[in-house]
Amino acid sequence: MAVIDVVEFDIGKERYALDITLTREIVEMVPITPVPRAQAHIAGIINLRGEITNIINLNKILDLPEKAKREDQKIIVLVPEAAEGSNVGIIVDDVHAVLQISEDEVEAIKGSLSSEAYVKGIIKIGDKEASESGEKKRLIVWLDVGQVLQDILASTKP
Numbered sequence: 001m002a003v004i005d006v007v008e009f010d011i012g013k014e015r016y017a018l019d020i021t022l023t024r025e026i027v028e029m030v031p032i033t034p035v036p037r038a039q040a041h042i043a044g045i046i047n048l049r050g051e052i053t054n055i056i057n058l059n060k061i062l063d064l065p066e067k068a069k070r071e072d073q074k075i076i077v078l079v080p081e082a083a084e085g086s087n088v089g090i091i092v093d094d095v096h097a098v099l100q101i102s103e104d105e106v107e108a109i110k111g112s113l114s115s116e117a118y119v120k121g122i123i124k125i126g127d128k129e130a131s132e133s134g135e136k137k138r139l140i141v142w143l144d145v146g147q148v149l150q151d152i153l154a155s156t157k158p
Helices: 058-062 112-116 127-133 145-156
Strands: 003-011 014-019 023-028 042-048 051-056 074-078 088-092 094-102 119-125 138-143
Touching (some): 003 058, 003 074, 003 088, 003 138, 014 145, 074 094, 094 119
Parallel strands (some): 014 138, 051 088
Antiparallel strands (some): 003 094, 023 074, 042 051, 119 138
């Protein structure tokens, strides 16, 4: 059975994950410079060690309620290959861990809902242990961030 590594993070009070292979690094929140006339999901740009990095607000793309900006938010910087060579980061409320999950801990979302909602599947943490101890299972929405970036890039091409 294949093992998959994902980064677990919060947006709002919900848990999400993305593939670790898309992640370059996680950095503390820094001041973001707004870009005039940018699309609503573009929070702005930052200078990350001499590289201009575009910062995306996932809340806008996923149509999630936005919380007030906080200094303890994080930016997950993605590998340039994920965005056709561009430096891109996404704002999240908190990063929890890198999880190793097995395929049997993931429930696939079938039909058009998965692509429309950018969901690869639902990760069920504590499945075996929870049923034995009576605890609740923790559900994590596994986002298809690669598809999010492809759609963003496609929407900006003439």
